[in-house]
Amino acid sequence: MDRDDRLLAAEYALGVLPHAERQRFSARLEQEPDLRAEVDVWEGHFEPLTNEIEATPPPPAMYGLIEQRLFGASSTPATPKGLWSSIGFWRGLAFASLVAIAVMASLLFATLRPTDAPEGTYVANLSGETNLVQLVALYEASSGQLRLNRTKGEAAAERDFELWLIEGDNAPISLGVLPREAHASLQVPAALRAKMPGGVLAISDEPAGGSPTGQATGPVLAVGAISQI
Numbered sequence: 001m002d003r004d005d006r007l008l009a010a011e012y013a014l015g016v017l018p019h020a021e022r023q024r025f026s027a028r029l030e031q032e033p034d035l036r037a038e039v040d041v042w043e044g045h046f047e048p049l050t051n052e053i054e055a056t057p058p059p060p061a062m063y064g065l066i067e068q069r070l071f072g073a074s075s076t077p078a079t080p081k082g083l084w085s086s087i088g089f090w091r092g093l094a095f096a097s098l099v100a101i102a103v104m105a106s107l108l109f110a111t112l113r114p115t116d117a118p119e120g121t122y123v124a125n126l127s128g129e130t131n132l133v134q135l136v137a138l139y140e141a142s143s144g145q146l147r148l149n150r151t152k153g154e155a156a157a158e159r160d161f162e163l164w165l166i167e168g169d170n171a172p173i174s175l176g177v178l179p180r181e182a183h184a185s186l187q188v189p190a191a192l193r194a195k196m197p198g199g200v201l202a203i204s205d206e207p208a209g210g211s212p213t214g215q216a217t218g219p220v221l222a223v224g225a226i227s228q229i
Contacts, residue, residue: 013042016138016147019183124201126224133221144188164202167195177210
């Protein structure tokens with residue numbers, strides 16, 4: 001089995017394939033026993049991990065500080081500098097919620113042969129204080145593709161979820177409105193790809209079509225650090 005099929009099988013088991021690609025892969029599984037067996041192997045690896053590791057959301061007080069300083073009050077422009085001057089502390093608090101997906105993804109690629117393992121692959125696990133929205137993102141630096149698996153939460157009628165990238169002390173940059181499908185993908189613009197490693201992804205609730213101001217106008221629903229696998 002070639003590298004591409006092994007990687008697809010792993011991503012299928014992890015649940016990060018876009019909906020259309022997942023459907024095509026599912027059709028192949030019915031005709032290719034070897035591919036089905038490869039998926040079974042990955043699912044066997046992941047199943048015990050999901051039973052043993054429980055995600056822990058950040059403390060409520062810290063999440064409120066993130067929302068206030070990252071996107072500002074409703075009538076005040078965002079002033080993220082104070083928050084990101086202590087980004088190491090925040091990442092420490094967010095570590096518990098990242099552990100499960102990071103371990104699973106690390107196992108995924110560690111099992112591949114060294115020559116098969118893709119370089120520049122990153123993962124982020126986004127969650128919030130109330131856990132109303134949860135999303136796993138897998139980013140491939142070589143292609144700029146950001147694969148999304150929203151495991152919980154849907155935008156309300158006449159509203160959209162918008163995805164933001166925060167790099168260091170810089171103001172949030174929109175990566176676009178999240179597709180309505182739970183499994184989807186976005187293409188990160190070439191000018192932003194160098195900012196992805198080590199950055200933070202955030203999801204806000206916005207009017208239909210996305211923020212009209214270029215900054216988040218609704219509440220922050222989920223955040224997560226981007227970590228290399």
